[in-house]
Amino acid sequence: MIWEHRPGSIVMLTKLVEGGKRKCELYWPEKVGDTFKAGCGIHVQYKEVVPFADFEIKKFIVTNDQKPKVPALEVQHFQFLSWPDHGVPKFSTALISFIRRLRQYHNPQSAMLVHCSAGVGRTGAFILLDSMLEKIASESSVNVYECLTKMRQQRIHLVQTLVQYVFIHDALVELVTCGDTSVPAKALRGHIKKMVRNIPGGDVSGFTAQFRLLARVSRKPSDSDNSEGLAPHNKDKNRYPGRIPYNMNRVRLKPTGVSGAEYINASFLDGYKQKNAYMAAQAPVAATVNDFWRMVWEFKSRAVVMLCQLEENGQEMSHQYWPTQLKAKQLYGKNSVTLISEEHPFGAKEIVVRKFEITDEKNTAVFTVTQYHVLCWAEEGKMAAGLLLQMISDLNKLQRNTENKPITVVCNDGMGRTGAFICVHAMLDRVNSEHILDFFQFVKSSRINRPDIIREEEHYVMCHEAVAEYLDSFQTYANFT
Missing domain, CATH: 3.90.190.10 (Protein tyrosine phosphatase superfamily)
Structure with a gap:
């Protein structure tokens, strides 16, 4: 036929x-x-x-x-x-x-x-x-x-x-x-200039109008959607009572026989090509430090991108979840973690790169985890695009050498800055393959799997600007036509 x-x-x-x-x-x-x-x-x-x-x-x-x-x-x-x-x-x-x-x-x-x-x-x-x-x-x-x-x-x-x-x-x-929200790579700079201006006959910018549309059409959570995170035995595992993962796409830890032991405030998000490419996670609270390392161990995640400081404006954004002494081994539940190195490879103190070795109690295996710790990104602000792109380039090299296991991305809630980073990372992957972008649809799709991905309009704009700066690094757009 x-x-x-x-x-x-x-x-x-x-x-x-x-x-x-x-x-x-x-x-x-x-x-x-x-x-x-x-x-x-x-x-x-x-x-x-x-x-x-x-x-x-x-x-x-x-x-x-x-x-x-x-x-x-x-x-x-x-x-x-x-x-x-x-x-x-x-x-x-x-x-x-x-x-x-x-x-x-x-x-x-x-x-x-x-x-x-x-x-x-x-x-x-x-x-x-x-x-x-x-x-x-x-x-x-x-x-x-x-x-x-x-x-x-x-x-x-x-x-x-x-x-x-x-x-x-x-x-x-x-x-x-x-509508059709896709943008050709070669037109991205012009698109940004258009979107920062007020829409015809309106008093808000194109970005504001599109971000509000995102809020209207995105999936709305209900108690039945995230019942596991709302369960009484998991209450202390959530930093914010209203920022809970959906049941269907949450990261499930292996059961231990204890009620709620498989719960962690984290969700799988898809990349441009890879299913479950990211684990978008709330940075650990005191009750989930051991669970965090258990998640990294069970899913063999070789990269942790941390986008918040331990404390910001007098509020805890993350509990200290790693050893601070070089070569010192620390036990987190059934996993041992050793800090191997700590450096600033991008010529700026705003990003710390730490390498850890993690193993289990039986020493059945050991692997290295690289943590990229960003210290220059406020919850409602932007990260410098140049630094972000440098970090992503280094991360991509690491991933190619470590079987492309899920990238663990964390901030205080695992939604705002986490969502913005994942969006930039995925859009860079896409633009290198097909030279077209769709930030709107990517965020909308991601919100199906985890609520409130990219909470601030400023972060949404930043995603566009970071990818545009990446494209600007080429002398011409010849490769993007």
């Missing part, structure tokens, strides 16, 4: 196995570089894969020995990984991002093959949503019911459930409300 009809893209909306049941057979080679025979002289070569947090993009080359004069077919394969069978993604942000990425790659002159497991539920919902997005772009109007009725005349049972039908409407509302 693919050889004969020659689609330019395949959209796959299922995993191979879901809930222990086989949903789709593997129809491409297992490893990049491999080729397999698909019958009738057809060969499928697996050229490459680019993983993202919620989807993967693969490239296949299809040839036919029986028709050597027919050109080889290059197929882009887009697999969305966060859509449950008979259900819907919990939020539409990732799916809209997926569709936009698909449209960047897909050749509109060629067909698009879409499938899930049965080819009706998720497949129908995707096609309907994609069609509506195109209609909005061209006509600024939609009729979901009419479009689905026509689709079902061509294939029955498309969009199987009411939940899927409602989800499409919710996704369209989000799209219309937020």
Whole structure:
């Protein structure tokens, strides 16, 4: 079918196995570089894969020995990984991002093959949503019911459930409300100049208007969403009673048999490409120092980015959670931590880099943890972009040499400065790959997994300025066109 009809893209909306049941057979080679025979002289070569947090993009080359004069077919394969069978993604942000990425790659002159497991539920919902997005772009109007009725005349049972039908409407509302907030890298400086000015006919800047929109469309926490953090036995583990992680994405420590022992005020956040790339954490309070090192140990995090001082304006921002004497070993629960070195490698005293060795009580293994301690970033202020970029460059080198385990990022609440740092780090990763940015959607997506990511408008503006300074470090934008 693919050889004969020659689609330019395949959209796959299922995993191979879901809930222990086989949903789709593997129809491409297992490893990049491999080729397999698909019958009738057809060969499928697996050229490459680019993983993202919620989807993967693969490239296949299809040839036919029986028709050597027919050109080889290059197929882009887009697999969305966060859509449950008979259900819907919990939020539409990732799916809209997926569709936009698909449209960047897909050749509109060629067909698009879409499938899930049965080819009706998720497949129908995707096609309907994609069609509506195109209609909005061209006509600024939609009729979901009419479009689905026509689709079902061509294939029955498309969009199987009411939940899927409602989800499409919710996704369209989000799209219309937020609009396209992406910015080409080469246009970022001009975008910032525009955003600092008041919006036409208004009395607030573009940044203020966009940050307020973020507040309106971001996920709103409820007691049921973060019930574990609100439990009485975890009360002393939270610095601020109202800044609690969501249950679904919180970092879970291994149970010890003690009630609440697996709780820590920390959440997994996705990076540009990597799922759970960061552990966004509240800096330890007295009751969680041991838990903090247990988290670092259990998830093998090799880097800790600390964005607050121990005390600011007379208030504790973090409990002292590391040994201060060189070569001295200190016990934190069942983990031993030794301070190996302490230096200021960036030529400024505002950032301290410490290296620790951590092991468990049985000395079964040992690894090095590097802590980047920032001393120059006030809770409601900015960090100098140059220093931030230097630190991120060093951090990236460290991560490449340590298997890219989750980066632990902490501030007093694990939300404000933590969110800003993660946003800059992820946007730099993105701009080096595809030369386009979307700060708004990244923050919105991150707030799905942890509330109040980037609490201050000033931090939101700083994210833009830091990435712009990175781009300014190149003499031309030739690499970003």
